[in-house]
Each structure stands twice: as structure tokens, then as C-alpha cells.
Amino acid sequence: MGARCYLKSVKFLAHFLFTTTTLCAATIPGSFRQIHCDGGGWFEQIVPHSSGRIYGRTDVGGLYRSDDHGDSWQFLSGDFTNYASYFVQGLAIASGSADVVYQATGTSYADGEPGCGVWKSVTGGATWTQVLAGVNFSGNDAPRWGGECLAIQPGNDAEIWAGSRGNGLWRSVNSGANWTNTAAATFDTSDVVICGVTIHPAAPDHVWVCGEGGVWVSVDHGATWVKKITATRIYRVVRKADGTTFAAGVNSGANVLYRITASDWANPATYTAANINANYNAALPYPPSGEMAMVQVMANGDLWAADLFEFTCKSADNGATFTRLPMTLTGPLTGWTSPGTTTVPGGRNGIVQDPALASRFFLGGGYAPFRSDDSGATWRFIVGGVSETVAWRACFHPTDPNRVWLPIADLGATTVSDGGASGASTGYIAPQFPFPDDNVVFSHRMLISAEKTIASGGEQATHKARIYQTINNGATWTKLAAAGLPTGANRELVDAVAASDNADDFIVFASGTTGVGAAGIYRTTNGGANFTQATGIPAGSDTGNLFYWQPSLERHATDPAVRFLFLRNTGFFKSTDRGASWTKPGAQPRNTFAKLRVDPVTSRVWVGTEFSTGFDFSDDGGASWTATSTFTSVTDFDCHGGRLAALGRRAGDTFNKIYASADNGVTWDEITRAGQRFANAQAVAVDPWRPGTVWISTNGRAIARFTPWTPLEIWRDTNLGSPTADDLANPDGDTFRNLIEYALGTDPNAPDAPLTGEIATDAGSRYTALRIPRDAIAAGVTYSVEASGDLATWSAAGLVTIADTATLLHVRDNVAIGAPGVGKRFLRLRVTAPL
Numbered sequence: 001m002g003a004r005c006y007l008k009s010v011k012f013l014a015h016f017l018f019t020t021t022t023l024c025a026a027t028i029p030g031s032f033r034q035i036h037c038d039g040g041g042w043f044e045q046i047v048p049h050s051s052g053r054i055y056g057r058t059d060v061g062g063l064y065r066s067d068d069h070g071d072s073w074q075f076l077s078g079d080f081t082n083y084a085s086y087f088v089q090g091l092a093i094a095s096g097s098a099d100v101v102y103q104a105t106g107t108s109y110a111d112g113e114p115g116c117g118v119w120k121s122v123t124g125g126a127t128w129t130q131v132l133a134g135v136n137f138s139g140n141d142a143p144r145w146g147g148e149c150l151a152i153q154p155g156n157d158a159e160i161w162a163g164s165r166g167n168g169l170w171r172s173v174n175s176g177a178n179w180t181n182t183a184a185a186t187f188d189t190s191d192v193v194i195c196g197v198t199i200h201p202a203a204p205d206h207v208w209v210c211g212e213g214g215v216w217v218s219v220d221h222g223a224t225w226v227k228k229i230t231a232t233r234i235y236r237v238v239r240k241a242d243g244t245t246f247a248a249g250v251n252s253g254a255n256v257l258y259r260i261t262a263s264d265w266a267n268p269a270t271y272t273a274a275n276i277n278a279n280y281n282a283a284l285p286y287p288p289s290g291e292m293a294m295v296q297v298m299a300n301g302d303l304w305a306a307d308l309f310e311f312t313c314k315s316a317d318n319g320a321t322f323t324r325l326p327m328t329l330t331g332p333l334t335g336w337t338s339p340g341t342t343t344v345p346g347g348r349n350g351i352v353q354d355p356a357l358a359s360r361f362f363l364g365g366g367y368a369p370f371r372s373d374d375s376g377a378t379w380r381f382i383v384g385g386v387s388e389t390v391a392w393r394a395c396f397h398p399t400d401p402n403r404v405w406l407p408i409a410d411l412g413a414t415t416v417s418d419g420g421a422s423g424a425s426t427g428y429i430a431p432q433f434p435f436p437d438d439n440v441v442f443s444h445r446m447l448i449s450a451e452k453t454i455a456s457g458g459e460q461a462t463h464k465a466r467i468y469q470t471i472n473n474g475a476t477w478t479k480l481a482a483a484g485l486p487t488g489a490n491r492e493l494v495d496a497v498a499a500s501d502n503a504d505d506f507i508v509f510a511s512g513t514t515g516v517g518a519a520g521i522y523r524t525t526n527g528g529a530n531f532t533q534a535t536g537i538p539a540g541s542d543t544g545n546l547f548y549w550q551p552s553l554e555r556h557a558t559d560p561a562v563r564f565l566f567l568r569n570t571g572f573f574k575s576t577d578r579g580a581s582w583t584k585p586g587a588q589p590r591n592t593f594a595k596l597r598v599d600p601v602t603s604r605v606w607v608g609t610e611f612s613t614g615f616d617f618s619d620d621g622g623a624s625w626t627a628t629s630t631f632t633s634v635t636d637f638d639c640h641g642g643r644l645a646a647l648g649r650r651a652g653d654t655f656n657k658i659y660a661s662a663d664n665g666v667t668w669d670e671i672t673r674a675g676q677r678f679a680n681a682q683a684v685a686v687d688p689w690r691p692g693t694v695w696i697s698t699n700g701r702a703i704a705r706f707t708p709w710t711p712l713e714i715w716r717d718t719n720l721g722s723p724t725a726d727d728l729a730n731p732d733g734d735t736f737r738n739l740i741e742y743a744l745g746t747d748p749n750a751p752d753a754p755l756t757g758e759i760a761t762d763a764g765s766r767y768t769a770l771r772i773p774r775d776a777i778a779a780g781v782t783y784s785v786e787a788s789g790d791l792a793t794w795s796a797a798g799l800v801t802i803a804d805t806a807t808l809l810h811v812r813d814n815v816a817i818g819a820p821g822v823g824k825r826f827l828r829l830r831v832t833a834p835l
Contacts, residue, residue: 029669030692030708031723032676034075035423037702038334039368039381040389040411044144045350046070046362046369047091049098052354054362055125056369057088059140060680060700061388063103065125069360070371070382075701076125081655082115083680086700087139089165090149094157099124102176104150104162106137115679118150118162120176131176138165138193143211145293145308145349146235146249147196154201161222163187163194163209171222186216186225193233195249200239203265208245210234215247215258217268226268231256235293235349240301244318247273248295248305255281255292257305259319276319280305283313283322293349299358304376308347309366314376331380334368336411336428344370344379367410387702390547393638393683394695394703395446401689403473405453406703407443409546413455415474419690420705427474429455438479441466442546445496445553449503454480454528456508458492463546465491465510467528484531485522486510494549499578501560503527507534507579509551509565514541521553521565523579534575536582541570554598554605562621566596566607574622589616589625595634600688601641604664608634608646615646615665630665638686638694645671645684645694658684658706660694671696671706678704711779712833715742719749727833743783743831745775757827760802760812765819769802769812770827776806782832785811791826 042059049055055076056064062077062085077086087107094100099122106116118132138144143165153159162170168181168188181188187209194211205221215229215237234249234256245260257277263270281287290308297303303319306312313322327344337345347366354360363370363379369386370379390409397403402419412429416422429441443457455468455477464487467480485491491510498506504527512519514537521534544550550569556562565573565582571592573582591609594616598605605618607625614631618624634648635656644661650668658678659668671694672678680699687693692708713723720731720738727739734751741748744755760769770785786794803810813825 029671029673030706031713033420033423033705033707034385034387034701035406035414035416035420035425035703035705036383036385036387037389037391037406037408037411037414037425038336039383039386040336040408040702041700042144042347042366043364043369043386043388044088045091045148045364046352047093047148048352048354048356048362049093050095050355051098052356053093053098053124054354055091055093055101056364056386057091057103058086058388058700059088059144060086060107060390062086062680062701063088063091063125064386066382069354070362070369071384073382073385074125075385075387076121076128077679077701078675079128079677080115080679081677082113083699084110084113084115084139085119086115086680087137087144089137089139089144090162092148092150092152092160094152095154096157097122100157100175101125102131102150102152102160103128104137104164105139106135106165107140108136108138108165109140111136118160118170118176118179131172132162132170132179135162135167135170136165138195141165141193142233143193143195143235145195145291145347146210147198147237147350149194149196151197151199151207154199154204161197161199161207163197163211165193166190169194169197169209169222182222183218183225186227195233195235196237198237198239200241202241203239203243206239206265208237208239210237210247210249215273217271219266219268228260228268228271229258229273233291234258235291236295238295238297240297246295246297246303246305246319248292250291255288255307257292257295257319279315279319280313280322283324284311290347294351296351296353298353304351306348306351308349312344312348312351325376328378329370329380330378334381334383335414335426336367336430338431338434388700389702390442390699391683391697391703392444393636393697394685395448396685396688397448399450403448404687404695405446405448405455406697407446407455407457408702409442410440410460412441412457412468412477413443413446413474415453417473420695427470429468429474429477432468432477433479438466441468442492443468444492444494444549447496447498447503447506449498451503454496454498454503454506456493456496458546460546462489463492464489465493465508467493467508469528480528482524482528482531484524484533486512486518490545491519492546494544494546495551495553497553497555497563497579499560500555500557505578507553507563509543509549509553511543511545511549511551514543515539519543521579521582532580534580534582536573536575536584537565537567538570541567543567552596554596556598556621557600557603559603564596564598564605564622566594568593568595572596572607572622585622587618587622587624589613590627591616595636597637597639599639599641604639606637606639606644608637608648610635610648614648617665628665630668636681636683638684640686640688643686643691645686647681647684647696655679656681658694658696660692662692676704710834711777712739712742712781715777719747739831739833740829742833743775743778743781744773745778755829759817762800762812765816767800767812767814767816768825768827769810770829772809772811772829774805774807774809778833780834783809784830784832785809786828786830787813787815788826788828789815789823794828 090104149163198208231251243265247258288307294306303315350364361372414425438459443455447454496508522531589607594609637646658671683697685695716725735754746752798814
């Protein structure tokens with residue numbers, strides 16, 4: 001199907017009428033479509049501004065902003081080049097401008113990474129500058145469930161406080177330009193991991209710090225400090241205008257909720273802390289399962305408190321008594337929510353009141369953000385534009401080009417049914433297994449046939465192996481018996497591959513340390529009912545875990561008996577009996593720290609090494625290897641029919657980028673660019689159905705689909721500033737609309753002379769004719785000339801083509817001028833471009 005553009009013209013004696021009309025469809029290098037997954041991870045806290053704008057921080061998925069109270073969200077971390085920048089522990093917005101915002105990033109397993117520190121934006125998150133480097137924070141550690149570790153001094157937007165993870169309490173008095181490590185003797189120690197910094201406007205010199213170790217307070221603007229509570233971890237401190245202070249956390253495995261009072265707030269020696277957690281528990285039907293991480297004081301003085309996973313309570317008497325709140329959920333559910341859910345699901349650890357509207361509350365927590373427009377009586381999801389799941393390599397249906405399966409953490413898996421065009425997904429595993437069943441599940445690799453889809457992975461409570469199956473595209477899932485697989489903890493299935501000729505014959509890799517009945521390859525021939533452990537895998541090899549695994553399994557494109565394995569740090573293995581036994585060939589790639597992919601069309605075996613050597617390949621099933629020097633490191637890659645996509649570094653790169661090749665790795669083009677750096681990418685997949693399309697899986701931003709622009713979209717972007725510019729528009733005001741300008745090679749921004757007809761003579765007769773220049777860059781455009789005697793009925797039948805070349809279409813009418821009974825004749829050009 002095509003979009004059509006018409007050129008009609010006026011001029012040339014009385015026999016021609018030429019004017020223009022257009023209709024059609026749409027950069028370089030391409031466009032990205034986010035698959036949103038309806039939220040999906042810990043959206044920990046929303047921080048509102050008096051202007052009405054809100055920002056939201058996540059544990060592994062970066063920062064978001066909304067200008068419509070959460071109805072839609074804009075992702076703000078797309079330009080970061082280091083994955084540590086996606087772990088956000090703290091947020092602070094300048095009172096004088098919602099465009100001035102700070103974030104604290106980092107996590108324990110990214111210590112020392114360049115992305116750790118404090119970042120500042122003066123453009124509402126569009127651009128960022130690192131203002132404090134070399135300081136670690138706790139974006140994906142337990143302290144993330146607490147209050148903000150950043151605080152701007154009330155009444156002075158130039159003064160910022162930042163509480164780190166073991167690197168001290170920092171202060172800037174010049175808007176982040178310079179920083180001082182304050183009270184180093186108290187806070188600059190690995191034993192002090194700060195969860196939150198609190199300063200109430202009613203007492204701007206009183207600074208409260210909480211975290212691992214307890215609660216500290218300074219009543220002289222940070223000059224001196226007193227520790228007032230000793231506890232395992234205090235997540236959050238909040239204060240009322242009269243000074244009454246509350247602190248929530250855990251101590252020696254028991255939840256604590258302290259109320260702090262004083263006879264003289266200027267003298268910390270008069271402070272008294274009473275644990276009122278028993279009052280909170282008295283409102284509950286049973287003891288909570290999560291830690292006490294949320295406490296907040298609302299504008300009317302009410303105290304709200306909640307444990308991480310179950311109960312939210314309210315007190316109107318400073319915590320003497322509590323009432324359990326229903327947390328009623330209204331509005332549409334997300335795709336991963338169990339049908340019939342009527343209360344806020346998942347974790348809850350941050351509730352705030354909008355200063356722009358007292359009746360509007362926001363709630364952060366596990367899986368999604370929420371909003372209440374009636375002071376907390378009812379809540380609804382606000383997940384539009386939020387994509388926060390951890391995702392692995394996309395998997396494609398063998399016969400349906402529009403069906404793409406996405407293996408993800410927490411929610412198990414999801415599928416798109418339109419090739420990713422809309423960004424919508426359905427068919428999650430998680431709602432099929434609500435608490436106390438598997439509840440939180442993941443899959444690493446989908447095995448897809450025309451009849452069914454199998455998701456191999458595990459559950460995240462004890463990390464036991466799980467295999468799920470659907471025969472109706474995710475509408476319902478069943479859990480396979482999987483007898484013979486190791487049943488102990490930490491035996492997640494981290495990879496799998498099925499035989500090309502039998503969907504019921506597949507192998508999986510259980511993680512951990514290899515050995516009999518432990519980690520290793522297991523094979524089933526009856527669709528996952530029973531498994532038998534394969535032989536030949538060396539014992540004692542560490543194969544990793546859910547988030548960092550060592551094996552990659554593949555199969556031969558044409559020989560169903562041949563399977564391949566690369567066991568990182570051990571080497572390349574091959575099976576010629578459908579995965580029942582394995583041997584390690586003598587020929588090996590240059591490096592053992594690698595991943596394996598096999599081209600499903602050509603059977604070329606590729607190995608990509610994360611350190612030093614880049615790519616090796618074999619065209620003889622691993623009997624010999626060819627080294628390449630294109631990449632210096634490869635984190636992940638994929639291949640199909642000679643097309644490749646790679647996440648890694650080439651010479652000169654200082655951070656990972658995503659590249660694509662259409663010629664078996666001979667030449668490469670970059671996919672990543674400003675705003676789309678994908679610093680937390682962990683897998684790429686080549687779309688077998690759409691040449692040039694690459695799916696990018698991330699550790700916390702779900703999956704994005706990259707699609708290369710058509711020549712028309714590139715032309716639009718180059719000449720009109722947008723790949724989706726209107727083909728019907730006529731910005732230069734001449735007789736040609738944009739699509740005609742594209743087809744003819746004329747300038748859409750400067751008036752061009754109109755096309756005019758001509759007289760063609762043939763065998764003594766004269767005919768109206770059109771000479772149309774073709775533009776070589778207008779790939780895919782179809783040019784045709786049509787004739788009419790009444791401007792109502794048009795036809796190309798019988799017209800005579802004088803010339804048809806790459807640069808010229810010359811066509812004449814088939815009715816001679818002045819023929820008996822013939823009146824005026826009209827010619828028009830029709831241009832059709834692919835949508």
C-alpha cells in the first residue's frame with residue numbers, strides 16, 4: 001500500500017491543466033520505539049515542585065519527569081554513558097525553578113564508576129553536568145527505599161547537602177560548583193551509609209541525617225553533630241513544624257518507628273525517642289513482611305507510615321493510634337497486574353503530597369508510581385511512558401513477523417503483537433502466579449514454535465529453576481513439571497535452545513557451580529516434562545547467576561543434531577548428539593571471556609569477547625577460527641543472515657556503543673546517539689523480519705526498538721527538520737508540495753519553477769506530453785502519468801512512454817491534439833511512496 005501524490009498542471013496553450021496535490025508517509029540514522037511494559041520496576045520516589053512539575057527516581061532505570069501530574073512521563077537519563085548513572089538514590093529540586101534539579105547516582109556494585117556522584121541540570125533534565133564526582137551512593141541498595149539523600153537548604157537554593165554511601169556528608173554553598181566533606185569524623189566512614197537528609201523550613205539550621213547506624217542531628221547548621229538513635233538502618237526522617245520528628249527503619253531484624261520529642265529543640269540533650277511501632281502494628285491483621293521504610297507528615301498534620309510491601313496506616317494523633325488504609329485501586333490495571341486487583345500492588349516506600357494541590361498525593365514503590373486525586377481515598381497507576389524492567393535479548397516468532405517475545409525480570413516475560421510499532425505489550429507471566437506462588441519471576445530465553453512458547457528462567461525468592469509455557473500467546477501460562485532439573489536454590493535457568501526440527505527437544509543451562517545434579521546442561525525430549533543431565537561439561541566451573549551468567553547456548557542452522565556452547569572463562573564446546581554429550585574442540589577462539597551466537601541462516605559461529613580481542617568467527621562449526629580486529633570489546637551481539645548488531649567498543653570508543661552491520665561485520669554503522677546512549681544496555685537482537693531493525697534490551701529501561709529511516713524520512717529530516725514532516729505541506733509556497741519536491745529533486749524551502757507540458761510529434765500527429773525529472777535519492781517512489789478529458793476520470797491506459805530512465809520519465813498522451821471529437825486533454829503526474 002502506498003501514499004499518493006498528485007501533480008496537476010495548468011499552462012501550455014489550451015490543452016494543459018497543471019496544479020499540484022500531495023499525500024504520503026516518513027531520518028538518519030533512525031528512530032526508537034520504547035516498549036514500556038507498564039512500569040515494571042522500583043519507581044521509588046516522586047518529588048513534586050510547587051509549579052506542579054514532578055520528577056521520579058528509580059532504582060536501576062534512571063530519572064523521569066512529568067508536567068501533567070504523572071499522566072505521561074519523559075525519560076531524562078538517555079544521554080548518560082555510564083550505567084552507574086541509572087541508579088538514582090536522591091533527588092532535589094530548587095524551589096525557585098523546577099528546571100534546576102539535582103540527582104545522586106551510584107550503587108554498591110558500581111563503586112568508583114565515572115557515573116557515580118551528584119549531577120545537576122538547569123534545563124529540566126534535558127542536559128546534565130556532573131558537579132560532584134568520586135562519591136558513591138546507594139541507588140540499587142537497601143538505602144534507596146529511604147528518603148532523599150539530597151536536600152536543598154530551605155530559603156537558599158545555592159546550598160545543597162548530599163549524604164553518600166560510606167563517603168561522607170557533602171555540602172555546597174554555590175549551587176554545586178564546589179563541595180566540602182563536612183563532619184568527616186562522623187560520616188566519612190564505610191560504616192555510615194546515608195539514606196536521607198531532612199531539613200524542615202521551620203527550623204532551617206536543624207539538619208537530620210539518617211541511614212545505616214541510626215539518626216544524627218545538627219542544630220547549628222552542620223557545625224556539630226549528635227547521634228540520637230542507634231539502629232541497623234533508619235530509612236527516613238520527617239518533621240512537623242512544631243518540631244515533632246519521626247524516624248522509620250529496622251533494628252536487629254525488627255521494624256522500628258520512632259517519635260522524637262524535646263523540651264528544647266535547640267538542645268539535642270533534651271530529645272527523647274520512643275519506638276511507637278507497636279501502635280502501627282496494632283492496626284494490622286498480621287505482622288508485616290517488609291521493613292518499615294515509609295513515613296510522612298501531610299499538610300494537615302496526619303502521619304502516614306507503611307512497611308515496604310503490605311500495609312499503609314494513618315495517624316491523626318502523632319502515632320498514638322493508627323488506622324489501616326484500604327489503598328483502593330481504581331482505573332485501568334497494568335498488563336502485569338493480577339485480574340481483580342483492588343488495592344495498590346507491589347512495594348510502597350515513598351508518599352508525598354503535591355504542594356500545588358493538597359488533595360493530590362503521589363506514591364512510589366515496587367513496579368509502578370501511583371497518584372491519588374482525593375487525598376488518598378483511591379489510587380490509580382500513572383505509568384505512561386515508564387519502562388523500568390530489567391530485560392534480556394528479544395526473541396522472534398518463526399512464522400509471525402509481528403510477534404516478538406521479551407524475556408524480563410520480575411514479571412517473567414511479555415510479548416508484542418505488532419512488531420513493536422505501538423510500544424504496547426501483553427501476556428505477562430507474573431499475574432498467573434500471584435503470592436505466595438512464584439510471584440516474582442524472570443526468564444532469560446524464550447523458545448518459540450508455531451504452537452507454543454516456553455520461557456526458561458526462575459523465581460527470585462530462592463532463585464530456583466522454573467519453566468513456563470503458553471499455547472495462546474501469553475493469555476495463560478502453565479508451569480512445567482521439569483522433573484530431573486536440580487531443585488535447590490540458586491539454580492536458575494540462564495539459557496536454553498531448542499532443536500530446529502522438534503520444539504519438544506530442548507536443552508537448558510542451570511546456573512551455579514557445575515557438577516553432577518548441580519549446574520550444567522539438561523536435556524528434555526518431551527517438552528519439559530523430564531530432563532536428563534548432559535555429560536562432558538567440566539565440574540567445578542562457576543556459571544554465574546540470574547544477573548551475571550557465563551554460558552551461551554546455540555544450535556546449527558541446518559543440522560538438528562549439532563548444538564554449541566560457550567562457557568565464559570572455560571571455552572567453546574560442541575555437541576553432535578542433540579545436546580546429550582559435549583566435547584571441547586582443540587581449536588578455540590582467542591579469548592575465553594566471551595559470548596556465542598550462531599547465524600540461523602548461514603550457521604557462521606560468532607564469538608564476541610568482552611575484553612581485548614573483539615570478534616572471532618568460524619564457518620566450519622568451530623573446527624577453525626578467524627580473528628577480526630573491528631572491535632576492542634563486545635558485551636553482547638546478535639546475527640541473522642549476515643546482518644549483525646553489537647554492543648561494545650571500537651578503537652577510540654571510551655564507552656559502549658551499539659553498532660550494526662549489513663555485510664557480515666565488514667563495515668559498521670552506529671545506532672546509539674545523543675539522547676539514546678543506552679548506557680545500561682545489556683543485549684541486542686537483530687530483527688529477522690525487518691532489515692536494519694535492532695532490539696535493545698537494558699538493565700532497567702526495558703526494551704527499545706531501533707528502526708532505520710527510509711530515504712524519504714532522511715530527506716524530510718535533512719530538508720524539513722523532522723523525519724515525520726507533513727508531505728502535504730508546501731513551506732516554500734510554490735506549486736510543489738513536499739512529496740513532489742522529494743520525487744523531483746527540487747528544494748522544498750525555495751520556490752521552484754512549475755512543471756510545464758510540451759508537444760510531442762509522432763507520425764505527423766501532435767500529442768500533449770510531460771517530461772518529469774527523477775531524483776536518484778527518491779528510492780521507492782513510483783512515478784506514473786495519467787490522462788483525462790474531463791478532470792474527473794483519469795487513466796494511464798494506452799499512454800506512450802517515450803523515455804524511462806533513472807533520471808527521466810517522458811510520457812505522451814495517446815489521443816492526438818485536434819483529433820475528431822476530442823476536446824481538451826489533461827495530464828497529471830502521480831507519485832506513490834511507500835508508507
